[in-house]
Amino acid sequence: MTSTTAGQLGGASRGKGSSVLLKLGYALLYIVLIVVAALQLFPLVWLLFFSLKSNQEVFNLPPLSLPTNPRWENYGKVWSAGNIDTYFLNSVWITVVATALTVVLGSLVTYAITRMKWKGSSLVLGLFMVAMMIPVHSTLIPLFSMFNKAGLIDHPLSLILTYVAFNMPITIMILLGFYYALPREVEEAAIIDGCSVNRMFFQIVLPMTGSVIATTSIINMIYNWNEFIFVNTFISSDSFKTLTVGVQNFIGQYTTDWGAIGATLMISILPILVAFLFLSDRIVEGMAAGSVKG
Amino acid sequence: MFKKKWSITLMTTLCLAMVAAGCGNNGNNGANNEGSANGGAAESDSKKVTVNFMHLWPEGVSAGQNKIVNQIINDYQAEHTNVTIKQEVLDNEQYKNKLKVLSASNQLPDVGVTWAAGFLQPYVEGNLFTPVDDVLGGELNGKFVAGTTEAYAVDGKTYALPLEFNIAPIYYNKAIFEKYNLEVPQTYDQFKQVVKTLSDNGVAPIALGNKDRWTGSLWYMYMADRFAGQETLSKAIKGEASFTDENLMKAATEVQSLVDGNAFVKGFNGLSNEEAKSEFTNEKAAMYLMGTWELPNWTTNADIPQEFRDKVGFFKFPTVEGGKGDINSWVGGPGVGLFVAENSKVKAEAKAFVEYFVTKWGEQSVTGAGVIPATKVDTSALELPQLYIDLFNEMNQASSITLFADVQMPANAAETHLNMIQSLFGKAVTPEKFAQEHDAAVAK
């Protein structure tokens, strides 16, 4: 994004009189954009301050005030509370594996549904769509007894299978909108060249959908990273629990240590923030890569 | 490079996982039921056993409790080298949910935490908890405070051993009372005068977080006790008398007139107990009706400023002139207790552990975590803050202790009760409707 391209938004066909108006419009637009950006950054700043407060200060001080004695020890408390490193690693690998599986499998299904010709494709699509309509709490008891019988309770596979299955429908739905818009010409040419379905999918279609893959990856990643109901229900050993459980360490029978919870949330948001910033750029790159080949 | 081979490997792995899950599902309870058929009470001492123990005292916030739990477990394992105690810790809310899911599949931990009466009943009826009368009749005989184990009894058998015992006084801020020349109220009329003075001076009289609903229930319970007497209230809760009793109705009406008199903090129906408590600790509200589990916060908790802790006093819920209640009648009761699962494979070891745990907990919980245990405590032998000693004395003098309504009632009725409490405080129902809904729910 360079400054020369900034002006292109308004089009070239305007006279001099409206250019003042145009500049005013831009100024206004930027003011709005900056104000909104400040509002969107506010939660992060708030969370940082929140994590440095004691329970007294959390409730007594205005949300955006820094406590007089920032309690950095909240972070120490969180870190020393045991197992957080295990939880952290579990969060990372379970999130990565589940996200990758969901996006790859979801892409395969979407490809088959939108591009291949077969009876029952709309029925299958319907089946996937219905699967996102069940409230999570209805599924806990049946899923627990199922995994229990399969011997998968207290096993990370129960989490991965659940995450993939529950995020698959929404992933497919999002992919769907993009796949419909993909030009068919490239594929047609490839088939004439004798390209197989697999090669076409992995070498032509997947790269073309880079931006939506980045999008769905971000969404899946956030969902999996923040999930805690299934973790609590299926996992009982500390060695398989994830970071979201760390928050619970500070919710007591009668009192809650809010500052420590803030610190846990702050620690757990950092890796996903980094991953997000990285993937977020891939949205644009993916688009560029796609348009070169398209 | 994504090649065909790669994608096929991926597919196969996933299919296998599927098949594993699918097969197991049809495989009719395969492996995990073995051993659960016979309780395995006669295991030899040398055999290695693991006792699963699920509780709700995480290390982070319930540091005192957690330390005691770990110490008890370590000591126990040292004394019984063949036993390993495996802990699982969840927070309160998640704990309750998980217990529910586990019981639906009959997979409860060997030892776990339960609440009394209405909470425990379905588990007993579903044959999931095992009676612990043998433990109760053993070394622990006579060690519990009178009336505590009864709350865990169904049809004459006891199904859990209590760890906590609480009553609920009204805590107040002595400095605020002094500032406005207020005396501790003895009668309800005096209490209303206190409320009025505070409210007129722009101080919120009472901190109440009624989003959690059981908090408001405490107020109603006391009101009902003081107007209608402990007996009538107890009967109504059990379904033996109607909530439309004249005096019970008066209690409900009086709750609403307190609301009209701005007795409670602004927006109380949208505040959690946690938020309400902070209004009290930040000295924005003068009174707070809550269980004795808050005592550490008013005595030893270093996170709360010493000057505030010194200002906290308590008084008993005042009596109503012409009411049938007695000032020494309390709302409270045992909190959590330990159960042993009926289909535990290591029942004998689990029971032995529970017995050990309850005994040690009784010795250490007051000094170590500020928890008042359900076992008798020799206060003269301990160095305790004055507030503890005063409340221990009150407990000994109590004429009756009515168990929290939401604990006492079966879950279904408790849910109606709690919803009605919020509506009563929010003036969305009349006292008549409040009474009728209760009668209908209790009768179910």
Place this chain on the structure above:
Amino acid sequence: MDKVMSNKKMIALYVLPSLLLIMAVVYIPIVLTGYYGLNEWNGIGAMKFVGLDNYSALIQDDNFWSSAGHSLLLAVFSALSLILYLIVAMVLSARLKGSNLFRKIYLIPMLLSSVAIAQLWLKIYHPTNGIMNSFLESIGVANPPAWLAEPSLVLFALFIPILWQYAGFYILIYYAALKNIPTSLEEAAKIDGANAFQIAYKIKLPLAMEVIKVTIVLAVVGSLKYFDLIYVMTDGGPNGASEVMASYMYHQAFRAYDFGYGSAVGFFLLVICLIATWIIRKMTVTKDTIQYS
């Protein structure tokens, strides 16, 4: 072409693993939920088959219908808020200086877990020292309302954080969809003298239509089964004024130990989602034919 693209083996290889997974992990619970709904069951003891009793009780349950009403209202608001998200995405996707940075900042809130978002908004709405009421008092509003304690306001007070929570999600999808539109089309339109609004309305909007349709379904279904923030912030209160279908299901099943009835609520929720999706599909298909005819 057709021959390659209708290779049954390949289709099975692409679709079956996912389908089997969904069947096992999602459909078995759905079927079981439907079945539990036909029983009287506290989730612990034995089940007692009662046929459609739970469903006939549900039909007459005022509390359920009011929670369904709240969910529908949320669905309508979510669907409408898509317009706003789309506008933001259009602005961000325009070749504007710094749009890359703005995009990243705008999406940050979606990274927060519901626990954090709930705490933040509880602090905003706190009746006495919340940001909202402090602000209102500073501009001279006497006695501003206790947002989460007022039955007539609570639902709308909750909608704002919910809509804000999902803003990032939809803006992200729209942004990707708009960026996917070949720049050549835009360039061509510009040469023809189209202004920014014309390009947005006549080119970008139709090309992003498939994605927009999908997001309408996602927003509506997501709202109908919404649970998170409501559970933490008000727990359905006060007096049930913010109870939605999913929280009602949870309260019945996990609090009142009425798992049979709770399952009936869950199953009914699924049926309502299905009907809503069907209606949306019908509506969007009609719209489509008008646009392209």
